[in-house]
């Protein structure tokens with residue numbers, strides 16, 4: 513299976529449906545997923561890693577929707593604290609089914625050989641970055657991190673930042689509106705996450721994450737179906 517590849521363009525907000533556990537992935541139907549999202553994120557770190565490395569493909573029933581594969585590192589919210597070697601092995605195992613790959617900006621240095629394989633296969637990758645604490649300096653860093661992602665060859669820069677107040681929300685939306693040299697996907701986490709996700713989609717956010725099933729993959733995430741409806745109702749207003 514090699515799924516169709518999404519085209520990332522500002523002002524065409526795509527909704528990404530993610531699964532917080534193996535049960536939610538197993539229970540999802542392609543019909544339900546098509547209603548909820550435009551592409552699916554498979555969080556490899558949240559699944560049975562050894563099974564996947566020995567050939568299991570628990571996402572195969574979702575064939576037909578573009579699949580984005582992520583093997584999240586522990587210090588950016590990943591489960592199991594997988595080392596770089598394991599995360600690379602997981603991503604490699606997913607390549608035949610992948611439409612796009614997620615690599616943390618902080619993992620780019622150890623992902624050289626994978627990046628080379630992606631290039632050979634014409635697969636693009638999203639550079640991601642997370643701040644689960646919501647540090648004061650995060651907003652100021654986003655433009656330089658996006659520039660770094662562009663320089664490393666990413667086709668999109670995605671950052672998720674915990675928001676503490678309305679000022680933070682405004683700063684995040686202003687950054688999304690300003691854009692970057694590559695497509696940008698900003699999103700808040702925490703109680704202000706839902707508001708931030710609709711506003712960022714309205715202001716050019718290309719990838720907008722929600723969950724399918726019974727467990728979010730980030731604090732404050734909407735269900736993908738509701739997020740898709742909210743974005744469809746509000747983009748262009």
Ligand SMILES: O=C1C[C@@](O)(C(=O)O)C[C@@H](O)[C@@H]1O
Nearest residue numbers: 530582640672721729730733
């Ligand atoms: O990087 C992201 C974004 C995310 O952290 C969110 O905030 O919705 C959810 C993760 O599953 C995904 O890999």
